[in-house]
Amino acid sequence: MNFFKPNFWDKNQISFISIFLLPISLLIKVLAFLVRLITKSNHFSIPVICVGNIYLGGTGKTPLCIEIFSILKNLKMNPAFIRKKYDLFQDEANLQKKIGPIFQNKKRMNAINEAQQNKVDIAILDDGFQDFSIRKNLSIICFNEKQWIGNGLTIPAGPLRENISALKRADCVVINGKKNIYIENKIFNENKKIKIFYSKYKPQNIDEFKSSKVTAFAGIGNPENFFNLLKDNQIKVIEEIKYPDHYQYPDKELEKLINISKSNNTILITTEKDYFRINSRYKKSINLLKIKIEIENKNQFIEEIKKII
Template identity: 35%
Template sequence: MVYKGLYIIDRFLKKTYNSKLKIICVGNVVVGGSGKTPIAIKIAKILIGQGFKVAFLSRGYKGKLDKVLVDDKKHSSKDVGDEPLLLCKIAPVVISKNRGEGAKIAEENGFEYLIMDDGFQNFTLKKDISILVFDGSYGVGNKKLLPAGPLREDLDKALLRADFAIVSGKDKVGIKDLLKNKIEILKGEIIPDYQVLENLKNKKVIGFAGIGRPLKFYDTLKQNGIEVVDFISFPDHHDYNEKDMDFIFKKAYPYGASVVTTTKDYVKIPLSYKENISFLPIEFSFFDDTKLLKAISK
């Protein structure tokens, strides 16, 4: 009920800003990880490759700063959140709890495209293109609304506001059949960095992750032939401290194991531990980039 109340406030009571920038929202309808950030990054790379000036817009979840441009040389995850520190390696990132105010900052800095990483249920900024991302291995869970299920809002109503959907990874739960005839579907998959995986082969490994679905990271390691002797899951957006790191390395020591995590987790690790931890970069790959270009050029 609390979530529904906040949704109604955002939807009907807050003022919507209409920006002169082209606004692309990469969102979802379920709580937890669906792979939005790698897709937002891929879209940005494609647009930058076309010569456009692109920025990201994020609320900076769990960060203490607001209405700022991210500077990874002086900002930490405690300042701006974890995902913005990843995004800013690709393009500038505006942090703003109110997305409309964030768009104004982007306008002042001369950008042409603004990509919202999340924010499908936020109505403070008018979107030109709204994208819904679905994890092919999870779909929409039991199809029930919070708190009985994972849905942030009614699926059919959400689809009416979306321009197209992206299904990430192999469809193991019939999500494409559920969406068929309701919305255009683009497909793609997450590709892990080959060289990092090669370097981890023939080693014992302890993995850890604090993402929406941490076991997806475990599965990626196992499916690529990595000997994972232990795996530690943390809550999504977990802020790591020295106690966490000592716990992980104590687990690794008896095995002589290497320690590996995700890029999203790595940016939050205390600096003194980073040189002894590997991270696995990933990239989203569309099966057909031309379909994406056509969809975002409408």
């Protein structure tokens, strides 16, 4: 997804552009339904935990996968990350490689089979909720409380990969943000048995930037969330620069950012994902914010995982 998210996706009201795009959204839904009908679901000898979303991008899947990996290691399991292989989008995979083994394939089921052959005893499927070729043992859907479901429509009329009714197939929801009863009620309307948890990002190296003015840039699903995280932690953000999700930074753009930072008399800061997409020659001029996800009621969340081990 290497494009700027349209502003009308996150408006509470349905715009004229959304209405114009509705026929395409309906066609895509019909095609997805037909694909699901003809797709064979495959069982595996190891449990599969799927961490997915229905809102396209920026919901915190990758940090949650990393936290689940840590939980499983503490439970004496031998987990691995499973991803569909995209040649261009390797920033998230590179981030996970720092944590543990990762298996990628054009077909996720082949990646799981390869993991099994390498003595992995539980799979963390990063994305793949819409991959019906894989039978999941635990399906976790991520949302960001600020964006929620946007205008509630499916792509391209809105930001959703599926309607909210897809939550009927999920076991848990993890909402990154503050407690929101309105959202909880909407979720329970679709699935009364679903478990809801909340999470928040905890910066790991924020003190390094407390005394600095910063120019912040990000090419992620929701760059505003990164900028707000900095400001919520009393970082003086002088300028915010947005790029498309998974943006591949050319040298000229990095040089431009460095010059902007100098003219602002600031330091440059970006996300850990973005940092992996930066030419190594420029990394010494750019800082990254390391984050960890914290799950409220973590012990209850661990119990949900234990049920499928």
